[in-house]
Amino acid sequence: MTRTQITLVQIDNYGPWTVTPEPRREVDLQTLQSRLYADLCQQIGREGGYVFFARFDNMIAVTNGLDWADHELIQESIANRYPVSVSMGIGTGTTPQEALAEATGVLQTAGSAQDGTRTEILGGDVLDEDERAAKGVQVAHFDVIDVTGTYTDRVDAFETFIAIEQGYAALMRYMYGQHDSLSFFVGGDNVIAVCPDLPASAYEDAIVHVSGEVGVDLQVGVGRGASAHDAGMAAKHALEECRHNGTRVERALPADD
Structure with a gap:
């Protein structure tokens, strides 16, 4: 039986940020999103994971190769180099849907995606190394x-x-x-x-x-x-x-x- 680890990556307060102090140019937003996606692909891919862009402000990663410290380092790197930060919810399950539901619940419990005070959440559980290798x-x-x-x-x-x-x-x-x-x-x-x-x-x-x-x-x-x-x-x-x-x-x- 497989065991999937999913990380939901969500840009913090992205909707309000795109129109504050006034609406930002779409070309600039598309550039930011594509660069952030490419950056996450490189960083997560370096540890054996995959990232998929979904809606760009929400990205879904298969992170069976990543532990808690890997997530912390990636989150810190994004905060240091982008005008936005990201929150990450981690979930595991026997099916990918189950793992994603768990990861989504971590962020929804922490607060709304458009809550300006909910920033850089990192929560959930990662697979231990033995379980990851065995399943x-x-x-x-x-x-x-x-x-x-x-x-x-x-x-x-x-x-x-x-x-x-x-x-x-x-x-x-x-x-x-x-x-x-x-x-x-x-x-x-x-x-x-x-x-x-x-x-x-x-x-x-x-x-x-x-x-x-x-x-x-x-x-x-x-x-x-x-x-x-x-x-x-x-x-x-x-x-x-x-x-x-x-x-x-x-x-x-x-x-x-």
Whole structure:
């Protein structure tokens, strides 16, 4: 059984800050958000974690490779270099949804996201090293089959974008509703899903559902590891097996799985 650690990263008092003392230029806000996201990707990724931008003012990280001190250091680094600070809620669970709910509860209990006095909260529980190594996290890496031939080289760029987004939305809803998994668009035609223990048939059913609902055909590689990085790299290699073999689902999981 996997055990996922999720960290919800929330910019403190961001809504009011964007219009104080007067509304800030959108281009400046987009630049700040993208730089903060890239910075968190680098810092959390250095410790084996993944970060997904969600709504940008809220970012969701898979932090199985990070302990309490790692979180403190990242939070301090952001406060020292940005005009905004961040709060972090940490949760764990047998499913990613359970872990995210716990992480979200930490911040909601501490106060509103738009409360100017609620700043730099850090709360929740991290996995101990033995549990993290023994149980690990499962990551599935989806992409669209022959996206170049089907979309990129045949229709305009916005129509391609719509098709990819529809596929992502259908997959995201299905994996969350059926399997308590968290799925994130990561650019191009790629979606990364953080999942509990699931059999190959669960991924096959997801692919059939997306194809039937929006006509987008997917393939997926699945991996598991002590950190999101380890699981994600295993999933990438499994996805390459899909491309090489012409299969829809490939798993790079421990031999006893």
